[in-house]
Amino acid sequence: MQEFAPSPTLPTLVTTLRAAGCVFAEDEAELLLSTATGPAELATMLERRVAGLPLEHVLGWAEFCGMRIAVDPGVFVPRRRTEFLVRQAAALAPDGAVVVDLCCGTGALGKALAASLREVELHAADVEPAAVSCARRNVGAHGTVHEGDLFEPLPRSLRGRVDVLLANVPYVPTDDVELLPAEARIHEPRVALDGGGDGLDVMRRVVAGATDWLAPGGSLLVETSERQAARAEETVGSSGLVARVVVSEELYATVVIGTRPR
Structure with missing residues (x-):
């Protein structure tokens, strides 16, 4: 036997x-x-x-906003602090909101926001094929996941209609990536971590295109670090959006919100 x-x-x-x-x-x-x-x-x-694999990659899931989100190997793990961004977005979203989740990774942000709203048109996008595959499983019937760089794969019909634009962009300065814990540095895609010289390169690209996609009164929400907040707010404001910074000390989270004037 x-x-x-x-x-x-x-x-x-x-x-x-x-x-x-x-x-x-x-x-x-x-x-x-x-x-x-x-x-x-x-x-x-x-x-x-x-x-040394991240716990979420070992389990195959992460808890986010009270939900189990599937997390495949090599895909960025959603952080608890980013729940603060979702809560801020939920407070701004109108009924029947058109929502876009850029740099969506697992699709956790878009799914969590859609689950908290009564009615939503959700589109998510990521440049990483592994992330797109994972996000499609998570988002399911809540919306559509597109593969491509930032706004490029989105339907043109969304221009000027987006009520909530979530952009959990990479914001770690290039020189600081090697200082991250091995779990992130080795097992998560660098494209999901490296934000360029000062950490704001991808955010600048999102901000540059945001006004063309946002509806009047629509808002862009980006996560950043405390030390980058002032520059991030200035960048968002320079695009014509009305910018403000909100902070959660409990989750150690900093979010910059830019709203398109009506």
Whole structure:
């Protein structure tokens, strides 16, 4: 009779994860146990986590705005702090809003916003094929996911009609990318992290095109860091949008909002 290795116990998982440097070893151990379908899968998941893969890539999902979002290997993991951007967008979205989620990654932002609204026309886009494939699974019937660079793949019929433009653009300065934790630096696509010399290059490109796509009264929302906020606000304001900065100390999140005058 074939013998199988016993499934790792919770204390064993915690000890192994802690030894590998996992700060929240207890929480991670419980997630691995609850997700694995059997001892073999649990052992594989533990091995992958100890090897340094992001927990969300190991589990295959991330929690975001109270939902489980599928996260494929090599796709940017949605951060908890970005829930603040979604909440700000929900407060601005009118009934029947036209929403665009640029640099959508897993599609978490667009899906979460669409789920919080009664009626929405959602379009998402990303330049990474792996992200597009993942986002299409997450967004599903909530909207349409397009593959391409920023506004380029969007239907032309959206010009001047977008009520909420979400743009969780990369904003890490190029020289700082190598300072990121290995989980991000090694396992997430650089295009989702590197924002250019000062971290604002992609944001500038989004801002430059935003006024052509926003409806009168429509808003652009971009996440940035605290130290970049002043320059980001100035950049958004220089495009003709009415700019303001909102901050969540709880989530350590900074969002710049630019609204097109009516």
